[in-house]
Amino acid sequence: MFALAGKAAENLRKIRADKPLIHNITNFVVMNTTANVLLACGASPIMAHADNEVEEMVDLAGALVLNLGTLTDDWVTTMIKAGRRASDLGKPIVLDPVGAGATPLRTNAARAILFQTWVSVVRGNASEILSLAQQGSTTKGVDAIHTVTDAAEEACKLARELGTTLAVTGPTDLVTDGRRTLMVEGGHPLMPYVTGTGCSATALIGAFLTVDKDPLTAAATALAYFGIAGETAGARAEGPGSFLIHLLDALYTLSPEEVEARCRIGKG
Amino acid sequence: MFALAGKAAENLRKIRADKPLIHNITNFVVMNTTANVLLACGASPIMAHADNEVEEMVDLAGALVLNLGTLTDDWVTTMIKAGRRASDLGKPIVLDPVGAGATPLRTNAARAILFQTWVSVVRGNASEILSLAQQGSTTKGVDAIHTVTDAAEEACKLARELGTTLAVTGPTDLVTDGRRTLMVEGGHPLMPYVTGTGCSATALIGAFLTVDKDPLTAAATALAYFGIAGETAGARAEGPGSFLIHLLDALYTLSPEEVEARCRIGKG
C-alpha cells in the first residue's frame, strides 16, 4: 500500500544533494514563507517576475512555480512567457490556481497558462481545481467548498481532459494523472490557519519534480513529506504561529529514513 | 465600566462561526502577517489588488480593509474603486493611513479615500490620524509623535468633521465617533517592535465590523481582543520574534469567555 515510501525518501535525499534552483513567480503574501519552505527542504529558491528577466531565470532553474495569488494582468503575461520558455526547454512547471473560480481574472489566467504552456502538475483545493472545468462555480475566496472524496472522480476525468496531473489537497490529498490515482494522508488541522501552506506544498512539488520525472509520484511524495512535517509540527504547536515555526524546523530536520517510515501514500 | 466585555466575546464568537471573508488591499510588508492574524482570529483573508478584479472581490467579501503602506498612485486608484463598490453595497470599510502626514502622497491618498468612499473606521497612531485634519504636520515615519491623551479632544472633533469613527492606537487606545468616546487598555511594550501590529489591528477591526453594525463598539472590541492577545504574548515572549509567534497563538486560542473576563474598555 505504501510502496512509494522509498521513493519519497529517495526524492528528498536527491533534493538535499542537488539543491535545485526553483524559480517562483508567486504572490506577495507567501513569497517569504515559500522561500523558507524551499530552503528548509534543501532546495534553492529564486523569486523573479521581471518581464525582461524571467526567461533567463528559467534557463538557470530546475523547475518553474506559477502561483495566481495577488494576480494582475501583467503578471499573467509574464507567467505565460516564463512558462513557454520552460515548456520549450522541457523543464517542469507547477501551477497553483489560487482563487480560481472566485473571479474571472483568476479562472481565465489559470486556463490561459494551462493552454499555452506544458504544466506538469496543478495543485489546489477542490473548488479551485474543479473550477478549471466548470463555468459558473463560485468559491468562498480560497477556501474549499467540496471534499476531496467528492472530487475524486471529477478530478480524474479533468486530468485527462487537461492532459496534466492534478493534486487536490485537503484533509486527505488526492493526486491523479487521469489513469492512476493516489491518496496521501498526513497534515494537521492547524494547517488551514496558516497562510501559504497550500502555496508551500505547490513549491515543494516543484522541487520534487526536478528529481522525479513522473509528475504523479513527484507530487504525491512531495505532499507526503509536507504532511509528515505538518504532523510533527502539529504535535508540538500551541497555535498557528508556533505551528509554522515547527513546520519549517521539521522540513529541515526530517531525515529521509523518517519520511520513509511515516509515509502514507495509498491507491485511490 | 467594562460593559462592552460581553460584546467583545459575542463578536469573537460570531467571527469564528461565520468565518467572514475580509478583502485586504494592503502593503507588501504586512500582507503575510495580516493574513495570519485574520486566520488566527477565525476570519478568512483575501489579498487582491487587480484593478479588474477588486469590485468582484468586494462583492464576495464581508468587509474591505484599505492600508496605505508601500503606496503608489495606481494602488490609490484601485483602493478608491474598491471602496466605492463597498460603499454602494453598504459593506464596511476600514482605512489604515500608514505614514499619513509624512508625505503628501500618503496624506492626500487618505483624504481622497475618506472623501470618495464611506469609511466606517480609520485606525492609526495619533500623528497619522491628526494629519488628516492638519496641513503641515510632519511625522517621523510611521511612529507616533503625540500621546493618545493629548489627542483625545482633537480626535473627537475630527471624527465629527470627517463623519467617521477614529481608532487612535498607542499604549492606551482611543475610539471615538465624535459623540461617544471609549478607551481600551491592553497590549504590550514589545508591540511597536514588531512590524505590522498596527496594520493587524486594522484588519481585525474589519473582521469585527462584519458582525457588529456599530463602528464604535466593533473597533473597541477588536482592539480589546487584540490587546488581550498582546498581553498573553508579552508574558511569554523573550523578544519581538517570539512575541509575534505567541501573539498568533493567543489570537487563535483565546476563548470568548477569557476575552470577556479580561476585557478593559472604559468611557473616555
Added chain:
Amino acid sequence: MFALAGKAAENLRKIRADKPLIHNITNFVVMNTTANVLLACGASPIMAHADNEVEEMVDLAGALVLNLGTLTDDWVTTMIKAGRRASDLGKPIVLDPVGAGATPLRTNAARAILFQTWVSVVRGNASEILSLAQQGSTTKGVDAIHTVTDAAEEACKLARELGTTLAVTGPTDLVTDGRRTLMVEGGHPLMPYVTGTGCSATALIGAFLTVDKDPLTAAATALAYFGIAGETAGARAEGPGSFLIHLLDALYTLSPEEVEARCRIGKG
C-alpha cells in the same frame, strides 16, 4: 586584534538612542523580515518605493537601503532617483546587489546605481560582489560560488576601482575599502537556510552608517553584531524556523556590553 569591539557597542548604543529612520527600497520576499530586524536593533524602518514619494522619504531618513531582489525596470529608475537625492544630501546608501551576475538585469542595475549615486557600502556574497567587475560570470541564483578567502584580494582591488566599501559575507565576512581590510567572525550554519538573512545584514549596515561615518567600521560592526545574534540564535534553534525567531529576539535583547565582549573583528 578586536579593537573595534568598543566601536560595535558604541554604535549599537547610539542606534537605540537615536532610533534612526532607515528608508528601504527592497524586495518583496524580505520586506517583512528586514523591517523586523531593523526594529529589533532599535532603528525605525520605512518601506517606500513610489516614484513621486521616494525623494521626500529620503529627506526624512538617516540612510537609504537599495536591494535588487524581485527587481523590475521601474524599481531601478526609482532606486536611482532616491539614490541621487541621498547623494545630494550626503546621506549614506547601502546597496545589496541580490542576484548580480545571474542575469543582465541585476548586474546592469547594480552598476547603474554604483555609477549614478554615491554608495557607501555594497553588501553581497562573493559571486554577487565579484560580478560587479567581471563580465560573463554566472551565479547559481543568489548562492555564493566563491569562498571569501578566494575573494579577498579581488574584492580589495574592486573596492578601489568602484570607490566604495565592499562587505562580502559568508562563513567569515570580509569588509574592505581598498586600503583597509577587516575580517568578521560570527554567524551560524543555519543562516543560509533562512531567506533574507543577507538582506537583513545589509539593512543593519544602513542603520550603523547613521551613527558611524566610516563605512568600513560601520559595516564591520554591523556584521559583528548580526553574527553574534546569529550565534545566540543558533545555540537555541531546532531548525531554520526557530532560528529566525531566536535571531530577532537576540538582536533585541543583546546588550552593547555583550556585543563588545563577544565581538570578533580582525585585520584581513
